[in-house]
Amino acid sequence: MLDGADSYVTEDGRTIGGVVMEMKNITLRFGGVVAIKDISFDIREGEIRAIIGPNGAGKSSMLNVISGFYSPQEGEVWFRGTKRPPMKPYEVARYGIARTFQNIALFDGMSVLDNVMTGRLNYMKTNLFQQAIWKGRAQREEVENREAVEKIIDFLEIQAIRHTPVARLPYGLKKRVELARALAAEPKLLLLDEPMAGMNVEEKEDMSRFILDVNDEFGTTIALIEHDMGVVMDLSDRVVVMDYGKKIGDGTPDEVRNNQDVIDAYLGVAHD
Numbered sequence: 001m002l003d004g005a006d007s008y009v010t011e012d013g014r015t016i017g018g019v020v021m022e023m024k025n026i027t028l029r030f031g032g033v034v035a036i037k038d039i040s041f042d043i044r045e046g047e048i049r050a051i052i053g054p055n056g057a058g059k060s061s062m063l064n065v066i067s068g069f070y071s072p073q074e075g076e077v078w079f080r081g082t083k084r085p086p087m088k089p090y091e092v093a094r095y096g097i098a099r100t101f102q103n104i105a106l107f108d109g110m111s112v113l114d115n116v117m118t119g120r121l122n123y124m125k126t127n128l129f130q131q132a133i134w135k136g137r138a139q140r141e142e143v144e145n146r147e148a149v150e151k152i153i154d155f156l157e158i159q160a161i162r163h164t165p166v167a168r169l170p171y172g173l174k175k176r177v178e179l180a181r182a183l184a185a186e187p188k189l190l191l192l193d194e195p196m197a198g199m200n201v202e203e204k205e206d207m208s209r210f211i212l213d214v215n216d217e218f219g220t221t222i223a224l225i226e227h228d229m230g231v232v233m234d235l236s237d238r239v240v241v242m243d244y245g246k247k248i249g250d251g252t253p254d255e256v257r258n259n260q261d262v263i264d265a266y267l268g269v270a271h272d
Helices: 059-066 089-094 112-123 128-133 137-155 171-184 201-217 229-235 253-257 260-267
Strands: 019-030 033-044 048-052 074-079 097-099 189-193 221-225 238-243 246-251
Touching: 019 059, 033 059, 033 074, 033 221, 033 238, 033 246, 048 059, 048 201, 048 229, 059 189, 059 221, 089 097, 097 171, 112 137, 112 171, 137 171, 171 189, 171 201, 201 221, 201 229, 229 253, 238 253, 238 260, 246 253, 246 260
Parallel strands: 048 221, 048 238, 097 189, 189 221
Antiparallel strands: 019 033, 019 074, 238 246
């Protein structure tokens, strides 16, 4: 793999394309606290890109910069070859970027199906009056969006709970529903903030499989934050490592695993 190459083929035969998003010298401050200090890295088409580091390293802040929730005081965010101006989160969604959250952000009183349908808002063009009448264009739009959502529900194997209120679901299934809602937006870049947090071993295995399937079958580029190093090393094509707001490592899982700065700061003492 060459960083300057337009594309490369992974060991498992997947093609990783050119740069989709580039973070250039990003610095983010909250008052006198520097959360991110002069960090640069890129995300390539079709890859799974992990962002790791100890608690307080600035990972979630970086994901919030990528998603447009935070605007850095210094540096630039480039998406598909164009400098991205400061935007509202809903405008970022229209760019083709969707995300899940570290703390689950679903509508507990709504069913799984209705929660996933909210991910289709950018595809709903009829107004409230047309939707209330539910004829013609509004009816066709509803049917088309429902079909798209049902495919995602089937893909993530949550058919049996489609009409269940989210509040009744166990934690692992709520995480899967949140992934379904993000996929309903048909993102080109999917941001996952600790998708395995709080899960047991079986739930982690299921979520890992779904992430790989999303990347493989939909061709979705994925950037994720995750603390489980086994998951990171198994899933990721490349890993960027943060510590106290600085970048201390960037490369393939093997390169990061053998980086002494990373070992000292995060992974612990290396063992033969």
